[in-house]
Amino acid sequence: MKGLGADKRYWEALSDGRLELPQCAACGRWRWPAPFRCGDCGGWDFNWQTVEMRGEIYSWTRTWHPFEGTEHLGSPFVTLSVALPRAGGVRLMGLLDGEVEPAIGAIVTGKGAVSHVYGRDIPAIRWQVSQ
Incomplete structure (x- = not known):
């Protein structure tokens, strides 16, 4: 990189x-x-x-309108800010996978994912609500 x-x-x-x-x-x-x-x-x-990619939802937003670079995500998509307790509460952004309604404080686990957008590989975190 x-x-x-x-x-x-x-x-x-x-x-x-x-x-x-x-x-x-x-x-x-x-x-x-x-x-x-x-x-x-x-x-x-x-x-x-x-x-470990595990934390709790600190904040979230749902985006209804695509903008340049997000067309491949579909609409709407949810972006999370996740606090990581094992890293002093550092907060990281990522996308929520699935059709789950996000809630502040919900526990999520993440995985690294690479999307191919406009001829570039872009790494990101994809979060899932823990059951």
Whole structure:
């Protein structure tokens, strides 16, 4: 993934179906988006950790109208913001799979998925409500 910055490792892992997030080596704070320097302690070193794609819905929105790049999703589609308790509450965005009505606080599990859009492979997280 040429040309990516501090978040390059995130995108590479997601392309392989894994989730990796940076944790400050000095203070232990989970950081997202990935920085070059910790905003809490000023540390420059980060340990990238594999994190389980499991969390709770923090927020969500349903999109009824397609816009450029989303045509392949169908309409409507639901985008989630999910808080990851095993990564200090870091929140990540992704799409909700299935016809389930989302609810704030619902537990979801995710998987890395790659979509081919406009000649490019775009990694994303697809969330499913846990039963």
